Amino acid sequence: MSNTSVAAKKPPLFHIVGRGRGQLPFYQAWGIRLGAFALALILNAVFVYLVVGVDPITFYQTMLKGAFGKGFLWPTIKTSAKLLCIAVALAPAFKMRFWNIGAEGQVLVGGIAAAVVMFYFSDLPAVVILLLMMIVSLVAGALWGVIPAFFKAKMNVNETLFTLMMNYIAMNLVNFFYDLWKGPKTALGKINQSTHAGWLSSLWEKRDANGYLIRGEESLFTNSDFWFVVIICVVAVLMYFYLKYTKQGYEIAVVGESSNTARYAGISVKKVILRTMILSGAICGLCGFLVVSAQSNTVSVSMAGGYGFTAIIVAWLSKFNTFTMAGVSVLIVALEQGAAQMANEYNFMGFSVAAADVMIGIMLLFIVGSEFFIHYKVMFRKSSKEVAAV
Amino acid sequence: MKRFLSLLLACVMVFAVALTMASCEKEEESGKPYGFEETKELAAQGAVNEVAPAVTGDVSKLKVGVILIGNDQEGYTKAHIDGITQAAEALGMDVSTQVMWKYSIPEDESVTSNGEQLIAAGCNVIVSNSYGHQSYMQEMAAAHPEVQFIAMTGDTAASSGLTNLSNAFTKVYESRYVAGVVAGMKLKELIDAGKLTDANYNGENVKIGYVGAFNFAEVMSGYTAFYLGVKSIVENVEMDVHFTDSWYDFDKEKAAAAALVESGCVIISQHADSAGAPTAVEEAWNNGKVAYCVGYNVSMLDAAPNAALTSATNVWSVYYQYAFATAINGGDIASNWSAGYKEGAVKITDLGPNCAEGTQAKVDEVVGKLQAGTLNVFDTSKFTVEGKAITWAYATDSDGDFAYDKNNVVADGYFHESFVQSAPAFNLRIDGINWLNK
Numbered sequence: 001m002s003n004t005s006v007a008a009k010k011p012p013l014f015h016i017v018g019r020g021r022g023q024l025p026f027y028q029a030w031g032i033r034l035g036a037f038a039l040a041l042i043l044n045a046v047f048v049y050l051v052v053g054v055d056p057i058t059f060y061q062t063m064l065k066g067a068f069g070k071g072f073l074w075p076t077i078k079t080s081a082k083l084l085c086i087a088v089a090l091a092p093a094f095k096m097r098f099w100n101i102g103a104e105g106q107v108l109v110g111g112i113a114a115a116v117v118m119f120y121f122s123d124l125p126a127v128v129i130l131l132l133m134m135i136v137s138l139v140a141g142a143l144w145g146v147i148p149a150f151f152k153a154k155m156n157v158n159e160t161l162f163t164l165m166m167n168y169i170a171m172n173l174v175n176f177f178y179d180l181w182k183g184p185k186t187a188l189g190k191i192n193q194s195t196h197a198g199w200l201s202s203l204w205e206k207r208d209a210n211g212y213l214i215r216g217e218e219s220l221f222t223n224s225d226f227w228f229v230v231i232i233c234v235v236a237v238l239m240y241f242y243l244k245y246t247k248q249g250y251e252i253a254v255v256g257e258s259s260n261t262a263r264y265a266g267i268s269v270k271k272v273i274l275r276t277m278i279l280s281g282a283i284c285g286l287c288g289f290l291v292v293s294a295q296s297n298t299v300s301v302s303m304a305g306g307y308g309f310t311a312i313i314v315a316w317l318s319k320f321n322t323f324t325m326a327g328v329s330v331l332i333v334a335l336e337q338g339a340a341q342m343a344n345e346y347n348f349m350g351f352s353v354a355a356a357d358v359m360i361g362i363m364l365l366f367i368v369g370s371e372f373f374i375h376y377k378v379m380f381r382k383s384s385k386e387v388a389a390v
Numbered sequence: 391m392k393r394f395l396s397l398l399l400a401c402v403m404v405f406a407v408a409l410t411m412a413s414c415e416k417e418e419e420s421g422k423p424y425g426f427e428e429t430k431e432l433a434a435q436g437a438v439n440e441v442a443p444a445v446t447g448d449v450s451k452l453k454v455g456v457i458l459i460g461n462d463q464e465g466y467t468k469a470h471i472d473g474i475t476q477a478a479e480a481l482g483m484d485v486s487t488q489v490m491w492k493y494s495i496p497e498d499e500s501v502t503s504n505g506e507q508l509i510a511a512g513c514n515v516i517v518s519n520s521y522g523h524q525s526y527m528q529e530m531a532a533a534h535p536e537v538q539f540i541a542m543t544g545d546t547a548a549s550s551g552l553t554n555l556s557n558a559f560t561k562v563y564e565s566r567y568v569a570g571v572v573a574g575m576k577l578k579e580l581i582d583a584g585k586l587t588d589a590n591y592n593g594e595n596v597k598i599g600y601v602g603a604f605n606f607a608e609v610m611s612g613y614t615a616f617y618l619g620v621k622s623i624v625e626n627v628e629m630d631v632h633f634t635d636s637w638y639d640f641d642k643e644k645a646a647a648a649a650l651v652e653s654g655c656v657i658i659s660q661h662a663d664s665a666g667a668p669t670a671v672e673e674a675w676n677n678g679k680v681a682y683c684v685g686y687n688v689s690m691l692d693a694a695p696n697a698a699l700t701s702a703t704n705v706w707s708v709y710y711q712y713a714f715a716t717a718i719n720g721g722d723i724a725s726n727w728s729a730g731y732k733e734g735a736v737k738i739t740d741l742g743p744n745c746a747e748g749t750q751a752k753v754d755e756v757v758g759k760l761q762a763g764t765l766n767v768f769d770t771s772k773f774t775v776e777g778k779a780i781t782w783a784y785a786t787d788s789d790g791d792f793a794y795d796k797n798n799v800v801a802d803g804y805f806h807e808s809f810v811q812s813a814p815a816f817n818l819r820i821d822g823i824n825w826l827n828k
Contacts, residue, residue, distance in 0.1 A: 066507075069510065070510070071506075071509060071510030071511075072507070072510045074506075075503060075506050075507065075510070079503070183792050184604065184605065184606050184792055185521070185522070185606070185792075186497065186520075186521055186522050186604060186637070187497035187498075187520075187521065187522025187523075188497075188522075189497070189522060189524065189525030189526070190525040190526065190528075190529060193525050193528065193529075194790075210551075212551045213532065215532075215535075295499065295502075296498070296499035296502070297529075298498070298499065298525075300496075300498035300499065302496065302498050302499070302500060303498075303499070337507070340507055341507065341511065344490050344492075344507065344508070344511055345490075345511070347490070347491055348485075348486040353493070
């Protein structure tokens with residue numbers, strides 16, 4: 001016998017074994033998660049120390065300040081809410097194992113539909129125009145979601161590619177209206193800036209005889225961002241109950257586990273797919289409406305800010321539990337905001353926006369990676385002695 | 391299925407309505423915003439040209455946040471970065487801790503998110519350097535009355551009614567005119583030496599070219615000033631303008647300049663931010679073409695050591711020093727600010743080695759006249775529109791339809807540029823300048 005065949009029989013250094021369902025106790029799973037998080041924090045501190053020479057304590061102080069400090073908290077909350085909204089929209093689709101990569105586009109069409117109403121029907125009363133904007137946004141988002149679902153249900157067309165491609169159509173639709181509306185200027189800017197028609201704030205704003213805004217007492221209830229967050233929180237809570245306690249939510253879970261089981265149980269899989277994607281798309285559309293009416297007051301391809309894709313991570317990490325999603329959204333956005341503040345303060349030492357991206361990348365890799373070790377066990381090769389003993 | 395179809399139908403209808411409405415052009419109002427016979431009263435001056443006051447406040451209290459459309463790799467933004475840095479240093483600020491930079495911020499809602507970060511970080515003056523940043527700056531200004539906002543090159547500060555929003559622009563048309571004089575001197579030298587061929591002429595006129603970004607006032611004011619500068623030296627000149635529809639596109643600018651040179655244009659100037667045009671002209675020069683270029687913002691001698699004559703540029707530090715010093719003193723920064731040679735807010739870069747003899751002396755003479763106010767760039771006796779000299783022209787668009795409808799700025803024999811507002815307003819299409827692609 002040759003040496004090579006002996007070597008071939010030697011087991012690999014390690015192999016990976018699935019832990020199976022529910023094998024890992026609760027505290028161990030969280031132990032792995034927290035361990036990974038701590039490792040990521042340490043690695044980031046080392047990275048930042050090597051790149052810009054900022055010591056770990058200053059570094060994490062700056063990160064915390066940038067995410068939750070005075071004046072920074074609201075941007076973090078409202079940005080998290082946007083991410084949460086899209087993740088909530090994606091949850092039923094992914095729970096159904098329908099790979100909706102098209103949230104970005106569904107948000108964009110929702111936004112553009114709202115902006116169309118805002119641009120062409122600016123003379124309507126504030127309540128009417130906002131309601132109309134919301135309705136067309138919901139419909140446009142639902143449409144963008146249901147088209148791939150229709151083809152999936154009827155012809156089993158791959159929904160991953162289909163939803164992805166729909167994003168590009170949506171982006172170009174945005175570009176079309178953007179170019180149309182900006183006229184000869186270089187940029188569109190805010191729509192209806194002089195009248196605030198279609199802006200959420202128009203519901204409570206008052207103007208003097210010259211048309212200038214009267215600035216009254218600032219309160220939470222006259223703050224667009226506040227309502228933005230409240231509406232999204234309500235949607236998130238409703239989605240939690242929808243998925244967990246309704247018949248439709250149960251059907252989604254069954255279809256997701258096995259469409260054959262669903263069929264055997266008398267569930268119309270096609271109907272569930274269509275219905276769920278209308279819901280998923282409509283919530284994305286709602287997000288588009290909220291962004292346009294309460295935040296940006298205009299359209300641009302960066303309206304969804306790439307969160308249509310980030311939300312996929314959020315939804316999966318949270319196992320479609322909308323309350324967990326809120327936490328994960330805040331975590332990701334806090335990282336982004338903290339890193340942005342690092343770039344603000346230590347730019348002159350060489351900490352750029354690119355370095356911030358690397359940092360966020362390290363964090364996400366560890367957080368997502370920890371899930372792997374929760375679901376799988378790494379078995380190392382037993383030492384040669386043990387093998388000999390066997 | 392029915393529900394799906396009705397949804398589909400509803401959406402198709404919404405978009406159909408939008409498209410129909412979009413295609414309905416606004417009805418053109420009759421009458422032009424300029425005329426050739428009657429005279430009108432000069433509008434009230436809105437733009438001031440103050441220089442920095444003596445500092446009486448606490449310099450350490452000022453923290454400036456800067457929202458930039460580009461980064462230091464790009465001429466226009468680099469000029470702003472330099473201007474802000476110089477102004478801050480001149481006032482004794484610590485640039486590394488008292489100035490925060492946000493690079494490559496597009497003209498969308500990222501202006502708001504980045505601006506909010508800067509405000510939270512303690513900035514009490516926020517500067518943005520692109521026109522498209524303005525509408526977001528305006529909303530932030532309304533929400534943060536304690537913070538001063540400066541939307542460079544913008545035009546809504548005065549009409550917004552917000553005292554904490556300001557616009558500023560230099561009288562860069564003056565330096566473009568002087569850069570035109572430099573080009574004119576070179577052109578004259580080439581004509582006198584018999585270096586030009588028939589290809590360089592269109593009938594009687596020598597051809598020059600211009601690579602412009604967009605066809606609106608800021609660019610039109612600039613190329614007209616450049617053209618009039620050339621024309622002040624060489625009377626029989628005409629200019630072709632090629633628009634690129636982008637502020638920064640190296641390849642497009644290079645291709646446009648190459649095509650202009652190929653068509654016989656002797657001197658190529660630009661209002662676009664890359665070194666594309668000078669690169670193309672330098673290549674043509676190396677291939678034995680008679681071609682020279684005049685740049686913008688930064689010296690083009692690196693990109694075109696032989697072909698570059700000079701560049702028209704802004705000295706932004708003059709404005710930033712005024713604005714920062716005013717903010718330190720607790721004063722109000724003017725809604726509209728515009729200054730030129732007199733205040734040292736514009737200049738041309740060092741002359742290239744191939745400039746004509748006597749150029750520097752001529753430049754000094756022209757600059758002296760501009761400073762003294764005896765020479766006006768848009769002298770109505772020096773150009774014609776539709777073959778006639780204008781006697782009045784509006785400079786303000788009050789209803790947002792992109793056409794001027796009030797505020798006459800022609801008086802005392804010249805068009806008062808950057809007068810009502812700091813942003814350039816001259817958008818007349820004068821004779822002798824041809825648009826190639828609009």
